């Protein structure tokens with residue numbers, strides 16, 4: 001099997017040298033094990049955190065060991081009664097063309113429910129993140145203004161559309177004109193701002209949010225967020241989902257103090273990790289699946305073909321190369 005190891009711990013932006021391709025021999029299948037062929041491999045911004053040594057909510061990757069993450073795989077050989085040959089599973093697996101597993105942590109996926117890749121996106125971790133963060137922290141009410149940063153990505157696109165379903169005015173912030181037109185034309189956002197060309201983001205946001213901001217779903221942090229905070233209404237809710245603008249930072253981020261604004265507006269700010277809501281995944285997954293089936297949620301993927309594309313796909317997240325969920329297709333089902 002081909003595999004990709006963490007070659008070194010990046011300082012700042014990872015590079016091609018962060019990754020090392022190598023070939024490994026898989027041992028013969030033991031009783032209880034399955035041989036998995038990777039079909040789709042997910043690249044996600046949180047993986048950048050795992051490349052560093054710093055303590056976080058998931059353990060760091062080990063040097064010279066495979067990078068791991070969300071993978072949809074096919075069972076191509078089985079000595080495990082629960083997972084027959086031909087079954088498709090979702091799991092946290094190595095970046096590897098083939099891998100062995102004893103089945104722990106693998107969830108069978110129904111290939112007839114939706115395209116297989118959706119289980120890494122709208123029906124998987126990013127979709128659940130959008131649903132739980134927006135509805136359980138943001139708690140949007142009809143007529144309120146919801147702002148989402150990182151709006152054209154895997155999580156952001158779902159957040160904005162759910163906010164529209166809930167009857168809100170939705171304003172997205174993203175990094176290219178193509179993304180802005182996608183958000184407005186295809187996803188029905190009321191307004192969208194290109195933070196790279198807007199000049200004064202605060203002014204652009206104020207124009208897009210004439211009634212202020214009631215809910216802010218933050219994927220990026222930094223100056224984009226500072227602009228949003230200046231527009232918060234009383235009792236605003238802020239879901240801190242991601243801070244991608246800092247993931248490659250080499251010194252601690254600083255900025256204006258937000259506490260006086262939170263105090264004055266009596267706003268609630270809450271960081272969260274999707275796993276906090278595991279008890280509500282059933283409800284969230286069925287909500288997302290029904291909206292998708294009813295055509296109320298649009299879904300876009302950016303799929304690169306071939307195992308070798310994994311580093312490039314991952315690095316592209318930090319350059320804004322993706323509209324919707326970034327994935328790599330490794331093999332046909």
Ligand code: NDP
Nearest residue numbers: 045153154155174175219241242243244245272273274320
């Ligand atoms: P995306 O699909 O949104 O991809 C990342 C996007 O971030 C890029 O396309 C780019 O779009 C934007 N971006 C990159 N660098 C910057 C920057 N310096 N400033 C502003 N925007 C930037 O990824 P996901 O949807 O998977 O994840 C979105 C966020 O949610 C991430 O921060 C991630 O860590 C977080 N997350 C948190 C979870 C949790 O449990 N709390 C779970 C899943 C994700 P653009 O062109 O707009 O710059």
